[in-house]
Amino acid sequence: MIVRLVGGLEYKMNFKYGIPTMSRRDFLKAGSTAGLVFLGAGLAGCGGGTKSGTSANISAQKTVNIAVSSAAMALDPIVAGDSVSMGLISNCCEGLFVKDIDNQSVNGLCDTYEVSDDQMTYTFHIRDGVKWSNGDPVTAADFVYAWQRNAKAENGAADFQYQIEMAAIKDYSDVLAGTKDVSELGVEAKDGSTIVMTLEHPVPFLLDLLAFTPWAPVQQKFREDKGSSFALTKDDMLCCGAYTLTQYDVSGNTITLTKNPDYWDAVNVDVDVINLQVISDTQQAVMAFENGTVDYVQLTGDLVNQYKDTDGFAKEAGNFNYYLMINTTLPGLSNLNFRKAIAYALNREDICNNVLKDGSTPVNQMCMVGLFTKEDGTDFAAASPQLYTYDVEKAQETWKQAQQETDVREFTILYDQEKDFAQTTCAYIQDTLQKTLDGLTINLESTPKKNRIAREGTHDIEVCFHAWGPDYADPTAILAMYESDHPSNYSCWKNDEFDSAYEKANTTDAGNADARWDELMRCNEICTEQAVCIPIYQTGAATITRSGIEGVTQHITGIPCYYKFVTSK
CATH class of the missing domain: 3.10.105.10 (Dipeptide-binding Protein; Domain 3)
Known part of the structure; x- marks a missing residue:
């Protein structure tokens, strides 16, 4: 039996899982490619950058404003297919595993887990005391229900059914084909905090897979009570991640995430408020940077040469x-x-x-x-x-x-x-x-x-x-x-x-x-x-960053950035 325990500051401790060490660097998924921008000035009450090039807080509350190139399209974990939407979900609704600052999969809501000698049975234990934003505990049943929703393509949402196949969960073929009921899928809530997953064959990248958005938990009672309105607005979704969704309008240009005080690792979340604003024009973002109201800009085209000798300029895959x-x-x-x-x-x-x-x-x-x-x-x-x-x-x-x-x-x-x-x-x-x-x-x-x-x-x-x-x-x-x-x-x-x-x-x-x-x-x-x-x-990614903002990432896998790792001085 292989036992893996992550203790202390869990998110800083990487694990390996029976596959060659993965090279880091380079998400998903398409909203971030046109440009991420951190706006240091902000909406009313937000801290802001200054023209001198430093990020200044005008209150005790730390706020970072991020401009994304396109709006969020969905908040349901098995529907969202763009990077902005998946980023919202993963930051507000944490799964068993997350990606750390170095793109390594580390424990999220999973406290410990065991793997059988044949690598075909995984037992996951949820952290004590983790809660939904309505105060209910996050349970093993919430994960099992969420995965079953995906397996049966609830309401025709079939884009992520393949994740069940990639995980090779026992009886996935018959379940996906409809010849077996979704209850026969090889996942079980042994008790309130224990999930057992049985596989058809070893899957060397399983834990990395579980860090992706479609594996986020969903509370069955809340989902069924909401019916067709589930995940349409901020009031129609529950959060259990580092942030809660406090402002969201599908037709609006601003989305606000607020630090979750009940999050299991809240002490290590530095930024209190994340505001996302839709800014599709990179030139406008650069103008804002020049005006001292933008802290981080992803550059394109001729703007790269224009800023390549500027302090804070960097390139990465x-x-x-x-x-x-x-x-x-x-x-x-x-x-x-x-x-x-x-x-x-x-x-x-x-x-x-x-x-x-x-x-x-x-x-x-x-x-x-x-x-x-x-x-x-x-x-x-x-x-x-x-x-x-x-x-x-x-x-x-x-x-x-x-x-x-x-x-x-x-x-x-x-x-x-x-x-x-x-x-x-x-x-x-x-x-x-x-x-x-x-x-x-x-x-x-x-x-x-x-x-x-x-x-x-x-x-x-x-x-x-x-x-x-x-x-x-x-x-x-x-x-x-x-x-x-x-x-x-x-x-x-x-x-x-x-x-x-x-x-x-x-x-x-x-x-x-x-x-x-x-x-x-x-x-x-x-x-x-x-x-x-x-x-x-x-x-x-050619970027220019004002001093004081750190932790902005573009993970080669999964969502581009977990905001819990962003810091603002």
């Missing part, structure tokens, strides 16, 4: 890969040579260095650097075949072949209208491809992010400028969306060889690190070869 997501069922786009010509014609270095200028790096395969490494330090993405480096000759050669195989010469790229960098990047792609591939016409269409997500879900796209961030530290967090039946397979691509290798990696080879590595490497190679989704770049 980001937490998304950007792709051209292609609907492979459509005429023309279903042709492999058509897609390969596009892949060869993209000058990724030029996009990163002369369009984005923010530290983004070219990507020629599906995974991002820093997501997963072997015990010997080999990075999965770096070791993968780099198949589509910029090559005009190959692009034009494969384009001529495509012209003989299809009459299609035109398609439309869809992108989010809220992201200024998306417009400039897609315009560059349009210009480059049309100049390189004779006779090709590319149309650009902008739409609100919410509409783009909905259209991807119904496959109402031709080509989409699409970001994907990993939910957990494993290649399957990226490769899963190419599985034939995965809900995020927006390309509608199916490949038997890929499906077979992917299944082996997650079942028969799950306990064999070397064999699993080889199967996943083959999966990455297959979908890259097929140009099913053309990788462009891994995001970078």
Whole structure:
């Protein structure tokens, strides 16, 4: 029996869990890519920054204002699919595990846990005294109920059902198929504070998975009492995290999180109030920084060069890969040579260095650097075949072949209208491809992010400028969306060889690190070869920070930032 105990200042103590040590760095999920901004001045009663470049508190209460590039879209853990929404949920409704400042999964509401020798039975013990914001205790039953909601795709919310499959919880196949009742899923509340999870096979990344938003607890009585209004407003959700949601309007531009005095680790939460404001224009954020009212700005484009020599400027790897997501069922786009010509014609270095200028790096395969490494330090993405480096000759050669195989010469790229960098990047792609591939016409269409997500879900796209961030530290967090039946397979691509290798990696080879590595490497190679989704770049984060603000993170997995680790001097 393996027993793991985290004591004292739990969130500072990392654990390892039977997989190679994960490289840190680079979330999920798309609202943070256009730019995080910390506003030091604020709403009425908030502390603010000064023009001298220091963060000043005008009262004993510490307040940090954060501008995000898009609004929160949902507050239900099994519905929210964007980084802003998932960040709200994870900060207000803590799960068994969280990500610390170094992107390591550490104990959240889980006090201790045990793992059986065969790595297929986990017993989790909830901390004593943890409470919901209505004063009720958080119980093991709250977690079991939440996971069962996800497994049965309550109210049609099926986007995160795959997490149940990735966790390989006993009888998940029959439960997801509807041939067994959700009560037969292999999770049980042994008592008020003890959860037992039984697996079909070992899952080396399980604890990292459990740090993600869909695994947050939900109180059954509260959920059922609220009915269709559950999680629609601040009064329709319960909180058990470092913060409570005290202001939220789905159509508003400001969201307020207030430090939870009943949180188990409240003594180590430094900032009292977090205000989120929707600011989509990076230039406006920079102007606010110059005026002394912004403490932290993520820069894009020419602003990077403008501020690169300024005190507080920094660059780091980001937490998304950007792709051209292609609907492979459509005429023309279903042709492999058509897609390969596009892949060869993209000058990724030029996009990163002369369009984005923010530290983004070219990507020629599906995974991002820093997501997963072997015990010997080999990075999965770096070791993968780099198949589509910029090559005009190959692009034009494969384009001529495509012209003989299809009459299609035109398609439309869809992108989010809220992201200024998306417009400039897609315009560059349009210009480059049309100049390189004779006779090709590319149309650009902008739409609100919410509409783009909905259209991807119904496959109402031709080509989409699409970001994907990993939910957990494993290649399957990226490769899963190419599985034939995965809900995020927006390309509608199916490949038997890929499906077979992917299944082996997650079942028969799950306990064999070397064999699993080889199967996943083959999966990455297959979908890259097929140009099913053309990788462009891994995001970078060029930032400028006023002194006094620390702990702002962009985790490569899960949500970008846990606010409990943010400090303000």
